[in-house]
Amino acid sequence: DAGVTQSPTHLIKTRGQHVTLRCSPISGHKSVSWYQQVLGQGPQFIFQYYEKEERGRGNFPDRFSARQFPNYSSELNVNALLLGDSALYLCASSLAPELQETQYFGPGTRLLVL
């Protein structure tokens, strides 16, 4: 079975631009979470979605938004990019949003903001 897939793998943008990152969960998984991993740090929670509803949001500005589609895939959108948004963006999927359900991570999208 295919794991979590993310696209694109790499992306270069300039300050002020907008970016959309995509995630396809493992087949049968209905919950998707997004994390930001800045170089040299552990991932930080951005969003969790389940059944197309936002379950929670981390400490990120409103420039960050996301949505989940009927097929459970998800998009992360970031507006008005800042240099500090340069990071690896990880998507994780699980069967359900409970902590007991293992979150499986994708390879990530590496975003560079110039």
Add this chain to the structure above:
Amino acid sequence: AQSVTQPDIHITVSEGASLELRCNYSYGATPYLFWYVQSPGQGLQLLLKYFSGDTLVQGIKGFEAEFKRSQSSFNLRKPSVHWSDAAEYFCAVGSLYSSASKIIFGSGTRLSIRP
């Protein structure tokens, strides 16, 4: 607030030697604890997890971890490391936030293997 501390930024061990990576957590209730590994250019792979029960947890690739409530620790061990174990290791705690389940990661320990 929940947090995870990995006191060792970088550790180097010889191939075949034993390994212990330290992790301390801060969490009010019984924690959900995880160890993940990240190889260069790869996503995060779950090595093992602890929710309840036996405090010694077996994981994949020959890793194990022991939950010690009195010390708020969840150290990762392996009796004999292989060159392929070189990677970044993250300890994490699960947390309920609003109606979301989020994972709070430590800052990671980079493991290098000496031939």
